Amino acid sequence: MPDRAPQPVDRQLPTDEARDLISLVRDIAQREIAPKAAEEEDAGIFPREVFRLLSESGLLGLPYDAEYGGGEQPYEVYLQVLEELAAARLTVGLGVSVHTLASYALAAYGTKEQQVEHLPAMLGGGLLGAYCLSEPSSGSDAASLRTKAVRDGDDWVITGTKAWITHGGIADFYTVMARTGEEGPRGITAFLVPGDAEGLSAAAPEKKMGMKGSPTAQVHFDGVRVSDDRRLGEEGQGFAIALSALDSGRLGIAACAIGVAQAALDEAVTYARGRRQFGRPISDFQGLRFMLADMATQIEAGRALYLAAARLRDAGRPFAKQAAMAKLHCTDTAMKVATDAVQILGGYGYTADFPAERYMREAKVLQIVEGTNQIQRMVIARHLAGPEGR
Numbered sequence: 458m459p460d461r462a463p464q465p466v467d468r469q470l471p472t473d474e475a476r477d478l479i480s481l482v483r484d485i486a487q488r489e490i491a492p493k494a495a496e497e498e499d500a501g502i503f504p505r506e507v508f509r510l511l512s513e514s515g516l517l518g519l520p521y522d523a524e525y526g527g528g529e530q531p532y533e534v535y536l537q538v539l540e541e542l543a544a545a546r547l548t549v550g551l552g553v554s555v556h557t558l559a560s561y562a563l564a565a566y567g568t569k570e571q572q573v574e575h576l577p578a579m580l581g582g583g584l585l586g587a588y589c590l591s592e593p594s595s596g597s598d599a600a601s602l603r604t605k606a607v608r609d610g611d612d613w614v615i616t617g618t619k620a621w622i623t624h625g626g627i628a629d630f631y632t633v634m635a636r637t638g639e640e641g642p643r644g645i646t647a648f649l650v651p652g653d654a655e656g657l658s659a660a661a662p663e664k665k666m667g668m669k670g671s672p673t674a675q676v677h678f679d680g681v682r683v684s685d686d687r688r689l690g691e692e693g694q695g696f697a698i699a700l701s702a703l704d705s706g707r708l709g710i711a712a713c714a715i716g717v718a719q720a721a722l723d724e725a726v727t728y729a730r731g732r733r734q735f736g737r738p739i740s741d742f743q744g745l746r747f748m749l750a751d752m753a754t755q756i757e758a759g760r761a762l763y764l765a766a767a768r769l770r771d772a773g774r775p776f777a778k779q780a781a782m783a784k785l786h787c788t789d790t791a792m793k794v795a796t797d798a799v800q801i802l803g804g805y806g807y808t809a810d811f812p813a814e815r816y817m818r819e820a821k822v823l824q825i826v827e828g829t830n831q832i833q834r835m836v837i838a839r840h841l842a843g844p845e846g847r
C-alpha cells in the first residue's frame with residue numbers, strides 16, 4: 458500500500474527565494490516549534506527563544522522594506538509562512554502576526570527619521586511588539602477608547618488601561634492608540650511606547666481557554682511620558698492607522714486559521730487511517746470520508762481566499778473587503794474543521810493525548826480577535842450596501 462501520510466501543502470509560490478523561505482520555516486517548525494508545543498501550551502510557557510530565532514532568521518519583518526531590515530516579501534509569501542508557523546503552534550504564528558501588526562504603524566506612517574531609528578531593531582533586532590487598541594469597555598466599538606495622551610511641552614503623557622493585549626507585559630515595544638482630541642475616531646493618535654517606559658505595567662495574564670502559551674494581559678499606562686518624536690502619523694490619524702493595520706492583520710489571522718485547520722485535518726486523516734472498527738480502518742466508512750472531503754475542500758477554499766486578498770494587496774489594489782471575507786471564512790473553517798477532527802478521533806479526540814482538542818480550543822479565539830466575525834460581516838456588508846443608517 459502506498460504511504461498516504463499527509464504530505465506538506467503543495468504551495469504556489471512566486472519565486473525560488475520564497476520556496477527556500479518556506480523550506481526554512483518548515484525546518485524551524487519541525488525542529489524547534491512543534492516538539493514543545495503541547496507541553497508548553499499546557500504549562501502556559503511563552504517560547505521567547507523561538508521568537509529570537511525567528512528574528513535572527515529574518516522572519517519577524519518579512520513584509521517590510523529590506524532597507525530597514527525587513528524581508529521585502531509579498532503578502533502572499535508572508536502569509537504562507539504564517540500558515541506554516543500556526544500549523545506547528547498558534548502561539549507562534551499569531552505572535553508573529555501581532556508583531557507584524559505592531560510594526561505596521563511605524564513602517565507605513567512613520568517619518569524617515571523614526572524609521573531609521575526604530576525599525577531595524579523591531580524587524581530584525583530581536584525585539585517583540587504588541588498592538589494596543591482594545592480597552593476594558595471598548596472592544597468592537599474601538600473608536601470609543603478612553604486612554605488619554607495629553608500634550609506637555611515636547612512630550613505626551615499617556616494614562617489609561619488597554620485590555621487583551623497579546624504579549625502584554627513581555628513586549629519590547631507597544632503601538633498604542635490614545636485619545637488626544639475629540640470623542641470618536643478623529644480624536645485618536647498612535648504612539649510608539651518602549652516596553653520599559655516608566656509608568657507602564659501589565660496585569661497577570663488572562664486565564665484563557667486556549668493559546669495559553671501566548672500571554673494576553675491588561676496593560677496600564679500610569680502617566681507614561683513619551684516625546685513627540687514617538688507620535689506615529691498626524692494627531693487625529695491614529696484610528697485610521699489602526700484600521701489600516703487591521704486590514705492587513707486580518708489576513709494574518711486568516712492564514713493562521715488555515716494553518717490550524719490544516720493541522721487538524723492532517724491529524725484526523727492520520728488517525729482515521731490507523732484506527733480500526735468493525736474489522737476495517739474507520740477511514741473506509743463513507744460517513745467519515747465525506748467529512749474529510751468537506752474539511753479539505755473548505756481549507757483549500759480558505760487558502761485561495763486569503764491568497765486572492767493578499768495578491769490584491771501586493772498589487773496595490775483595495776483589499777479590505779476581501780480581507781474581512783478571508784478572516785470570516787478561514788476562521789469559521791478552522792472552528793468547523795477542528796471540531797470535526799475531534800469527532801473523527803472519537804473519545805481520544807476529547808483527551809489531551811492528541812492535539813485535536815487543542816486545535817479546537819485555539820480555533821475559537823480566531824473568530825474573536827482583530828474584529829469578531831460579526832464585525833467582519835458588518836465590514837463586508839458596508840462594502841456592499843453602504844454605511845448603516847443613511
Ligand SMILES: Cc1cc2nc3c(=O)[nH]c(=O)nc-3n(C[C@H](O)[C@H](O)[C@H](O)COP(=O)(O)OP(=O)(O)OC[C@H]3O[C@@H](n4cnc5c(N)ncnc54)[C@H](O)[C@@H]3O)c2cc1C
Binds near residue numbers: 591596621
Ligand atoms: C486572546 C486574545 C488576544 C487579543 N489580542 C489583542 C491585542 O493584541 N490587541 C488588542 O487591541 N486587542 C486584542 N484582543 C481583543 C479583541 O480584539 C476583542 O476581544 C474583540 O475585538 C472583541 O471585543 P470585546 O471582547 O470587547 O467584545 P464586544 O465588543 O463586547 O462584543 C461582544 C459580542 O457582541 C458582538 N457585537 C458587538 N458589536 C456588535 C454589532 N455592532 N453587531 C453585531 N454584533 C456585535 C461581538 O461580535 C461579540 O460577539 C484580543 C482578544 C483575545 C481574546
